[in-house]
Amino acid sequence: MTIFVQKIRILLRSGYLSELKVGSVEEFQGQEKLVIIVSTVRSSEENLFEDTRCVLGFLSNPKRFNVAITRAKALLIVVGNPHILLKCEILELLS
Helix, strand or coil: CCHHHHHHHHHHHHCCCCCCCCCCHHHHCCCCEEEEEEECCCCCHHHHHHHHHCCCCHHHCHHHHHHHHCCEEEEEEEECCHHHHCCCHHHHCCC
8 A cells, every 4th residue: 555545545534535445456356336536646748658668557557457447336537647648558448
């Protein structure tokens, strides 16, 4: 679990949003939720070449990406930099 995820969990527990679940893609494997919000971590065009070359992030791994987009029962929201997401080969397969 990343420090970022830990901080989000602490903030949610301190408010009225304690029922929300925050975690990595792997934490949702085998589970379904009514609504899933996927945040894509990579958002810098300057790092796009390096990220692609080094196969970083779950968008570059078809199995992890499949888990991320198939957990929602009713609504899937993908948040990210559209300039980066448009260059993602896996997302091209969905269109």
